[in-house]
Amino acid sequence: MIIIDGSEGEGGGQVVRNACALSLVTGQPFHITNARGKREKPGLMRQHVTAVEAACAIGGAMCEGLSVGSSDLTFRPGPVTPGEYRFAVGTAGSTGLVxxxxxxxxxxxxxxxRLVLEGGTHxxxxxxxxxxxxxxxxxxNRMGPRVTARLIRHGFYPRGGGRIEIxxxxxxxxxxxxxxxxxxxxxxATALYAGLPLDVAEREIKTTRGLLDWPEDAFSIRELPEEQGPGNIVLLEAAYEHVTEVVSGFGKLGVSAEHVAKTAAARMxxxxxxDAFAGPYLADQLLLPFALAGGGSFTTVKPSQHSLTARVIIEAFLGRRCSFLQLxxxxxxxxIR
Structure with missing residues (x-):
């Protein structure tokens, strides 16, 4: 059994998610202690419990210690069964992380x-x-599979209620x-808002327009149905032939629209x-599929703590080395080697 200290590295929920995925693929059980040990509220939150429950459902796995707030978890995988599944986080917890x-x-x-996931989408x-x-x-999809995703309904924090289909x-x-x-x-650059004053989105776009030297027609505002709010996000996209970078800034109580836009624009x-292919968040996501492919490479900006932690979990299950070389x-x- 693989033993994992969940407080090592970035010490968040990604350790749990990657361990479950790799356990199902390799058939190796694991025991994790100090789950999310470096978070303000350590232990599993509702979205992490749903993610592990989803792993149990598709893989006939047995899990001990699975509850909100739990810090210790033992996961014993079974064979993965493809099919149709529906998982609801029950809060605004992320459908994407499930x-x-x-x-x-x-x-x-x-x-x-086919997956139906309900909860937070933004x-x-x-x-x-x-x-x-x-x-x-x-x-x-460039690596062989064909995965399509549809957004049926937006789900913002704290209400949730979103739905995606995969x-x-x-x-x-x-x-x-x-x-x-x-x-x-x-x-x-698009400012989405629901159940909030139009002024919030207008200020975000005005700020973004002043910071990014993009064509005038690149900027837009989109109002969503009021019942999907309250919620607000600024989405910045740069599409290239081989990759699209998406940067987001989330509206938050007590944070000005200008600050949200400035932070997102600075990241973009x-x-x-x-000249990197992947931004920091895409790099985090690509490590697992590249490792499972047994090789490959990509360029990225400075590796995040998430990526460095994922490397440790990948090596524990697969014995494959993820190297980071500064150019x-x-x-x-x-x-991946």
């Missing part, structure tokens, strides 16, 4: 699957649906090299100033 837990095992399961501290659909899944056509993962973005195709400007340009090349 998907992160079960996607790779279902991709390698040998038959199609919430802080998790990749929004737009990132999953436009940044992450296109790279996965169709998975499985295939063996093929190692690929992602070191070149290709030519720039387009850019867009940092990506545009580099003269300042970007990093990530290789």
């Amino acid at each position: 998907l992160q837990t079960v996607l790779m095992p279902l991709i390698l399961a040998g038959a199609p699957s 919430n802080m501290l998790a990749p929004p649906f737009d990132f999953i659909a436009k940044s992450f899944l296109p790279v996965i 169709d998975i056509e499985p295939a063996e993962l093929t190692a690929i090299n992602c070191v070149d973005r290709g030519a720039l195709i387009g850019r867009s 400007a940092g990506y545009l100033a580099s 003269p340009t300042g970007t990093h090349r990530v290789e």
Whole structure:
């Protein structure tokens, strides 16, 4: 059994999610202590419990210690069964993070699957649906599988109530090299809001327009049905031939619209100033599928603590090395060996 200290590295929920995914793929059980040990509220939250429950459902796994607030967990996997599944987080907890837990095992399961995930689709501290659909899944589809995602209803924090649907056509993962973005195709900045004054979105777009030298038609505002709010997000997209970077800024009580926009624009400007293929969040997501493919490489900006922690979990289950080499340009090349 693999023993994991959940407080090591970044000490968050990603350790639990990656461990469940790798356990289902490899058949190796694990025991984790100090789950989310470095978070303000240690232990499993509702979205983490749902993610593990989803892993148990698709893999016939047995799990001890699974409850909200638990810090110790033992997971014993069974065979993964493809099919149709519905998982509801029950709060605004991220549907994307639940998907992160079960996607790779279902991709390698040998038959199609369909997922319905309900909860948060656009919430802080998790990749929004737009990132999953436009940044992450296109790279996965280049590796062999065919995964499509549909946003049925937005779900903002704290209400939740969102819904996404995922169709998975499985295939063996093929190692690929992602070191070149290709030519720039387009850019867009969109402020989404629901159940909030229009002024919030207008101020965000005005601030973003002043910070990014993009064409006038790249900026837009979109109002969502009031019952899907209250909620607000600024989505910045830079589409290249081979990759699309999606940067988000979430509206938050007590944080000005201008600050939300400035933070998102600064992150996008940092990506545009580099020549890296993957931004920091996409790099975090790509480590697991690249490791399961047994090879491949991609370039990214400075590796995050999430990536460095994921490397440790991957090595524990697969024995494959994820190396980070800084290049003269300042970007990093990530290789799986």
